[in-house]
Amino acid sequence: MILEMSYDITGGDFAAAGEAATKIKRALKQIGVDAQTTRRAAIIAYEAEMNIIIHAYRGTLQARVSPEGIEILAEDEGPGIPDIELAMQEGYSTAPEKIREMGFGAGMGLPNMKKFSDEFHITSEVGKGTRVRAVVSSSTALIMNGSEV
Amino acid sequence: MKLREVRDILEAEVLVGEDKLDEDVPRACGCDLMSDVLAFTMERSLLLTGLTNAQVIRTAEMNDLSAVVFVRGKKPCEEIIEMARERGIPLFWTRYPLYEACGRLYQAGLKGHVC
Ligand SMILES: Nc1ncnc2c1ncn2[C@@H]1O[C@H](COP(=O)(O)OP(=O)(O)OP(=O)(O)O)[C@@H](O)[C@H]1O
Ligand SMILES: [Mg+2]
Numbered sequence: 001m002i003l004e005m006s007y008d009i010t011g012g013d014f015a016a017a018g019e020a021a022t023k024i025k026r027a028l029k030q031i032g033v034d035a036q037t038t039r040r041a042a043i044i045a046y047e048a049e050m051n052i053i054i055h056a057y058r059g060t061l062q063a064r065v066s067p068e069g070i071e072i073l074a075e076d077e078g079p080g081i082p083d084i085e086l087a088m089q090e091g092y093s094t095a096p097e098k099i100r101e102m103g104f105g106a107g108m109g110l111p112n113m114k115k116f117s118d119e120f121h122i123t124s125e126v127g128k129g130t131r132v133r134a135v136v137s138s139s140t141a142l143i144m145n146g147s148e149v
Numbered sequence: 150m151k152l153r154e155v156r157d158i159l160e161a162e163v164l165v166g167e168d169k170l171d172e173d174v175p176r177a178c179g180c181d182l183m184s185d186v187l188a189f190t191m192e193r194s195l196l197l198t199g200l201t202n203a204q205v206i207r208t209a210e211m212n213d214l215s216a217v218v219f220v221r222g223k224k225p226c227e228e229i230i231e232m233a234r235e236r237g238i239p240l241f242w243t244r245y246p247l248y249e250a251c252g253r254l255y256q257a258g259l260k261g262h263v264c
Contacts, residue, residue: 017203017204018211021207035192103181103202106182106184108184109184
């Protein structure tokens with residue numbers, strides 16, 4: 001493992017929304033992960049963080065970097081998702097109007113995360129919480145400080 | 150298109166990035182849904198939007214966008230401007246509404262990423 005990061009996320013904390021994903025993105029850039037891989041991982045992390053803030057009570061957002069790629073893991077305690085297949089559809093959202101006014105709630109987050117990842121798994125239990133795991137595999141070996149890992 | 154031209158065409162005020170007006174933007178998109186921006190917008194695009202909250206700046210940073218134009222004369226608060234300044238993301242402010250602002254840039258040759 002090259003790098004591991006873990007952040008606590010609080011549901012409803014819109015003031016901090018995106019801070020964890022920002023830190024993850026900056027760290028990836030700093031250790032020299034290529035721009036495309038970094039961008040994909042950042043978008044996944046950001047959507048995952050927003051989902052915890054919008055839909056859950058609390059959770060954690062983790063990123064693990066290895067030579068194979070970047071794993072993003074979002075786990076939360078929250079209402080869970082009753083129908084995952086439905087939630088994965090583009091445009092499906094239960095977000096209230098207030099969230100739409102902020103520019104979220106388009107029902108694009110989960111399909112986006114899947115689109116930008118090479119591996120994507122989501123499990124959820126109603127009344128307990130949701131777990132999303134996404135992997136962006138590095139197309140080329142990760143280059144760190146100019147030398148291959 | 151150079152950011153300087155974007156400023157001139159939209160008769161915009163530069164809120165952040167006076168020093169970056171010679172930078173090029175290859176394409177643009179007009180949108181108020183940040184998830185759509187994250188899904189469909191290519192890196193280095195210029196974003197035109199009617200939203201003025203922190204999520205716009207976050208989205209621009211996550212998605213590697215070139216710059217942001219706030220339309221319809223909606224000016225973001227100082228905190229948002231500061232956020233963009235820290236990140237080196239140029240911000241513009243125009244009185245034109247979204248459709249009009251996009252149309253002006255498109256007519257001047259700045260395409261979306263479909264064409
Ligand atoms: N962590 C979660 N906990 C509970 N429900 C969730 C969670 N993540 C997603 N959902 C449910 O799945 C739906 C679709 O999620 P998705 O991220 O695709 O869209 P959204 O969050 O509503 O809008 P967008 O992501 O475009 O801002 C949500 O509206 C919500 O009902
Ligand atoms: Mg979402």
